[in-house]
Amino acid sequence: MGTYRVAQICPNGHVATTAADVYPEFREAFCSQCGEETITQCPNCSAPIRGDYHVEDVLYLGSDYKPPAFCYNCGKAFPWTERKIASAVELVNVQAALSSEELQQFRSDLAELTKNSSKLQVALFRFKHVMSKVGTTIASDVRDIMIDVFSEAVKKAIWG
Numbered sequence: 001m002g003t004y005r006v007a008q009i010c011p012n013g014h015v016a017t018t019a020a021d022v023y024p025e026f027r028e029a030f031c032s033q034c035g036e037e038t039i040t041q042c043p044n045c046s047a048p049i050r051g052d053y054h055v056e057d058v059l060y061l062g063s064d065y066k067p068p069a070f071c072y073n074c075g076k077a078f079p080w081t082e083r084k085i086a087s088a089v090e091l092v093n094v095q096a097a098l099s100s101e102e103l104q105q106f107r108s109d110l111a112e113l114t115k116n117s118s119k120l121q122v123a124l125f126r127f128k129h130v131m132s133k134v135g136t137t138i139a140s141d142v143r144d145i146m147i148d149v150f151s152e153a154v155k156k157a158i159w160g
Contacts, residue, residue, distance in 0.1 A: 007051030007122060008066050010036040018051035018065045039079075047073035069114045069149045077111070081120030081142075081149050085110045088145045095134045106130055116151035124157055 005019035010031035016038050017026035028038055038128065041048055050072060051073075052065055069081040089107045092098065098106065112123035130140040143159065150158070 002053050002055035003056055004048075006040050007049040007067065008040045009049060009063070009078075009080065010034060010038045011079035011083060012036055013067050013078075013084070014063060015067060019054075020051065021048075033052035033153045037157045040078065040094045041078065042071040042074060044076040045071060045074035047071055049078070059143070066148065077114070081114060084145050084149050091138060091141055091145070092130060092134055095138045098129065098130075102130075110146065112153065113146070113154045116153055120154070124154065128158065 006019040007018045007020040008016040008027055010016070012031070012034050014031045014033040014036075016028040016031065016112065020027050020040050030037055052069060064112060067080060068078065069123055085107060088110055089103060092106060093103055109123040109126050109130075112119045113127060117123075131142065133141070134142075147155065
């Protein structure tokens with residue numbers, strides 16, 4: 001049986017270390033990529049952010065660690081997930097000039113697309129509709145923002 005190490009991540013999703021609890025020498029008080037203060041706990045419930053999964057006596061050669069979008073303990077979105085959703089909404093609003101109701105719906109749909117929930121198909125339909133209104137450049141920029149927090153199923157459904 002294994003245990004999760006503690007990850008240290010900045011609010012923009014840059015990973016300082018995936019094992020802050022056992023390798024303190026790799027900790028960064030501030031992100032070396034953007035200068036933001038890093039965290040090791042959920043800002044909502046203080047549960048440790050899960051890093052690498054460690055199994056005793058197993059050698060790991062690298063990691064494909066991706067910061068979790070949501071806290072395993074309380075279910076709240078981590079700051080990097082919230083920031084990416086907010087950035088995508090702002091970018092789309094600049095181009096599409098959506099009404100406040102449409103903007104709120106788009107924000108809600110983006111959140112659903114990060115969860116792979118039962119509302120996925122409806123959220124996908126609306127997301128694709130909004131993307132068709134903004135043009136390829138903005139749609140590409142939204143993709144770049146959201147690629148790390150969308151589930152694999154969503155990425156496949158949207159971009160193949």
